[in-house]
Amino acid sequence: MRLAAPLKALAQRFSFLLLVLASVALMMVGKVDAVLVDSVRARVTDAFAPIMDALSRPAATAAHFVESIVALENVYEENQRLKAENARLLQWKQAATRLEAENGSLRALLHYKPEPTASSITARVIAAPGGSFLRTVVVTAGRRDGVRKGQAAIGGAGMVGRVVEVGEWSARVLLITDINTRVPVVLESSRARAVLAGDNSDQPRLLYLPADAVIAVGERVVTSGHGGLFPPGIPVGVVTAVGERGVKVQPIADLSRLEHLRLVDFGLPGVQDEMDQRTLK
Amino acid sequence: MTVTLWQRLDKAGRNLAPFAVTVMLLLLGLVPLRIPAYTAVAPSLTLMAVYYWTIHRPDLLRPGAVFALGLLEDLLSGAPLGLNALVMVTAHWVVLTQRRFFLASTFPLMWFGFALIVFGAAVMEWMVFSVLNTALLPFRSMLFQALLTLALFPAFTWLFVRVHRAFLP
Numbered sequence: 001m002r003l004a005a006p007l008k009a010l011a012q013r014f015s016f017l018l019l020v021l022a023s024v025a026l027m028m029v030g031k032v033d034a035v036l037v038d039s040v041r042a043r044v045t046d047a048f049a050p051i052m053d054a055l056s057r058p059a060a061t062a063a064h065f066v067e068s069i070v071a072l073e074n075v076y077e078e079n080q081r082l083k084a085e086n087a088r089l090l091q092w093k094q095a096a097t098r099l100e101a102e103n104g105s106l107r108a109l110l111h112y113k114p115e116p117t118a119s120s121i122t123a124r125v126i127a128a129p130g131g132s133f134l135r136t137v138v139v140t141a142g143r144r145d146g147v148r149k150g151q152a153a154i155g156g157a158g159m160v161g162r163v164v165e166v167g168e169w170s171a172r173v174l175l176i177t178d179i180n181t182r183v184p185v186v187l188e189s190s191r192a193r194a195v196l197a198g199d200n201s202d203q204p205r206l207l208y209l210p211a212d213a214v215i216a217v218g219e220r221v222v223t224s225g226h227g228g229l230f231p232p233g234i235p236v237g238v239v240t241a242v243g244e245r246g247v248k249v250q251p252i253a254d255l256s257r258l259e260h261l262r263l264v265d266f267g268l269p270g271v272q273d274e275m276d277q278r279t280l281k
Numbered sequence: 282m283t284v285t286l287w288q289r290l291d292k293a294g295r296n297l298a299p300f301a302v303t304v305m306l307l308l309l310g311l312v313p314l315r316i317p318a319y320t321a322v323a324p325s326l327t328l329m330a331v332y333y334w335t336i337h338r339p340d341l342l343r344p345g346a347v348f349a350l351g352l353l354e355d356l357l358s359g360a361p362l363g364l365n366a367l368v369m370v371t372a373h374w375v376v377l378t379q380r381r382f383f384l385a386s387t388f389p390l391m392w393f394g395f396a397l398i399v400f401g402a403a404v405m406e407w408m409v410f411s412v413l414n415t416a417l418l419p420f421r422s423m424l425f426q427a428l429l430t431l432a433l434f435p436a437f438t439w440l441f442v443r444v445h446r447a448f449l450p
Contacts, residue, residue, distance in 0.1 A: 026363030130323020
């Protein structure tokens, strides 16, 4: 009996060491074979999606309740503001119809080849894992709804991220603020191309800007469509700071209050699949 | 005294309580709360649960179970596979070696012990992420996350004590 206790302790210590080594080994597997890990992850997420869906509903109801109280408080000011905005938008609508007609006739003159049309799938956000270094959400739409890896996710007015992993009825969206996100963009008025890179802060940065680009604060950033992964022209954000520490972009969509996302199915299938195939080889 | 099947089932069910509570907290931690800037500093509920149960009922939360919990969190949260498993198994290990001290001490001391664990876990997570991204990432939001976890610890401990008293005589 006297021998058993230290032996048991040794076995216990050894099991800890084994578990630690297993964790490290799993991290390496994740680095080497990301496709395998993603498919396992997608299956597990699928399995837990119904539970996460059920849990997220009371939270959504509570959020709605709070929002409606806040809305009730400001209903008069909001109404005034909306009236003013509506008057302004009606003017814009006039301009837009005129431009649309003009654009149509000019395209007809030039035999312009139109962009492939994009359709979209709407999905509800059921999980937003917390963490300092992760910016992802899980949505309730998957392969059987037509979701594919690489599709752009749009929340409200602007792009919020892209689909990185697809299960049967759930999918994971990597937000544009995540450190691993790179989106080819173009600045709307100066037409300078750049890559929007997340850095886990609330405002992603612009990389690879042309040296001679003149960027003004307040300029809009839209997807450029380069690389064929995202449709061009999706609004992404607004430049908020230009300085020594780079150009910062404030996303148009409020990333902390995502409820429904539109996943845009752009007419160029298989770009991401091809990329995966290449990484597999 | 003979133990009937029901008694055995009842006991097995009760013994699952620590694990079940931890899984529930894991899933609750994933719920989108739509509070501005919350996700970046969302507290680590599972770490609290693992800390509490490791001190009070390590026989019901084995290292294997802790590893599985960490793995599940990695898979569901989108973290690099193995990260939370590593952090939680290490935390479990450290707490277990100092268990006698924690068990005998008062709540403030337990809270202090949790502070050490939380900051240790934060540093570890930060290091792993930095290595995986081959860049030194900012530690700031990690620090706030740890502080929030620490601040919420008493509330959740109250919950654990309730569950403990209700299910585990």
